[in-house]
Amino acid sequence: MTAAPYGFYGDDFTGATDTLANLARAGLRAMLFVEAPTPARLATLGPLDAIGVAGAARALAPQAMRVELNRIGALFATLGVRVMHYKVCSTFDSAPGVGNIGVAIDCLRRHFGNALVPIVGGQPNLGRYCAFGNLFATAGGAQAYRIDRHPAMSRHPVTPMQEADLRLHFQTLGVSVNSLDWRAYAFPDAALSDAIENAGNEPLLFDVLDDAHLLRIGRVMHERSARTPMLAVGASSVAQAWAMAAAGQCEMTASPSLEAAQSPVFVLAGSLSPMTEKQIEAAHSYRRVELDPCAMHDASYRDQCRAQIADGLRAGRHVLAYTHRAPVDMKADAAPLAARCAELLRDVVAEVRPKRIGIAGGDTSSFGVQALRPWGLSYVAPLDRGVTVCRVHSDEAATHGTEIMLKGGQMGGADCFERLVYGRL
The missing domain is CATH 3.40.50.10840 (Putative sugar-binding, N-terminal domain)
Structure with missing residues (x-):
């Protein structure tokens, strides 16, 4: 090797x-x-x-x-x-x-x-x-x-x-x-x-x-x-x-600019951070689908959400699915909720095959990427401070070549999701 x-x-x-x-x-x-x-x-x-x-x-x-x-x-x-x-x-x-x-x-x-x-x-x-x-x-x-x-x-x-x-x-x-x-x-x-x-x-x-x-x-x-x-x-x-x-120097090489999306973008936000909440509020270009954390364990409820998201993407709309503000007693269930969100992501991608997706939240990102089953990621372009767009490398045709943004809860500015649609503004 x-x-x-x-x-x-x-x-x-x-x-x-x-x-x-x-x-x-x-x-x-x-x-x-x-x-x-x-x-x-x-x-x-x-x-x-x-x-x-x-x-x-x-x-x-x-x-x-x-x-x-x-x-x-x-x-x-x-x-x-x-x-x-x-x-x-x-x-x-x-x-x-x-x-x-x-x-x-x-x-x-x-x-x-x-x-x-x-x-x-x-x-x-x-x-x-x-x-x-x-x-x-x-x-x-x-x-x-x-x-x-x-x-x-x-x-x-x-x-x-x-x-x-x-x-x-x-x-x-x-x-x-x-x-x-x-x-x-x-x-x-x-x-x-x-x-x-x-x-x-x-x-x-x-x-x-x-x-x-x-x-x-x-x-x-x-x-x-x-x-x-x-x-x-x-x-x-x-x-x-x-x-x-x-x-031998402090300066980094110039980064390529992220181009505007050529097809509908799907974003899944599982983060409950205040910054992600601001980003959701500023995401004016998306059709929004609110996810009930207490119902995400129910397969029939997830299927309803999948259909709603898929319909929006097929109609040419960008779609943002996000968990609403969870009650305090949901904190202990963060990992199971992230796993259910990942299943929803997997099903949407398998059905519609969006070319650019975004995931917000550490646990949601980890479970989401694993659900998509890539073998690797390569760099495409920066999106915001601490936020990167990568290309998926996979043995499965449904996801190979997909552009994906993974974002921690505190990362990016308020217009981060808008940038994912229109490129670096």
Whole structure:
């Protein structure tokens, strides 16, 4: 098998497509697989600069994570990657019992021998910043909030962020982390290397305030991984740092513009985030179909919804199907609801075969992509900040070549769904 220098595992599908986009925008030949690729599949694609696997570790309990990530670690070690990127949400939200990033580090570092495990603490292009080990994030505007005071992430229903100091946050996840603050990036190379060595053998959290910091981190990753394969942890900023250092500059290559849709667009929104609600309200070009979360378990109800959606698409209308605001006691049923939404998506696509679709919501995206049964995704164009349109690669004619947007609840601007119809406005 031909080695790819860079490998990444996305702990959810939406974030994995953002990493794919950042690598592709840098001119790297990258493919995101929905399942671990076989040697035969890789052989059909020719040389790749980056190989990714989209997973669901963010929603798994620790033991299930260990099974999944030990398998993934062994795969990427066999492929000979120099950097194994465990891609997490840019807000680092995680809990001891679900999506535990500490468990991921413990599993994956056993497959990659480099003593340095960089944790890249911010992603400026998404409004994520790390200073003196503390994480800050914007919330759709210019103001940056300490993550434990963020209006959404401090109240996340599954993994609320209650500590801004990521070193303390990682302690609750069972891993000890050292840190390197942003002032060290002014050091000459030798002095920066000494600062890294003096930080010890624990995973090392790197502050990030701007792209120049990412460039410096990327140079460290290139230099150190050339000696011994390395595990790196963080959002798509890890890929940005790697690509910037490869290019020797902070600027990314120009992105292609998404063209307007030539046929009806279907969007399924399962996210309950305030940003997705704004996007639904602003989606004036769509016929709307509201889905009752309490009735989605009923096959006959889903069939009625499928018929309504299919009729709209066949009539040449863009259609947005969305779950209405669920009652509080529905939070515990998020995964079953996402699975039922995925079944609805699968049935609509099989019947009408829309050429462009969008899915909003982390769980909804993960279940939705799996229901469509692609083997991979490739990059088409950016849609909005942190939102990417990809092309489906599948052995099934109904979905092969379909353009698909996967969007986390907090990602994109209010006109995100409109952009999916008309291209980048």
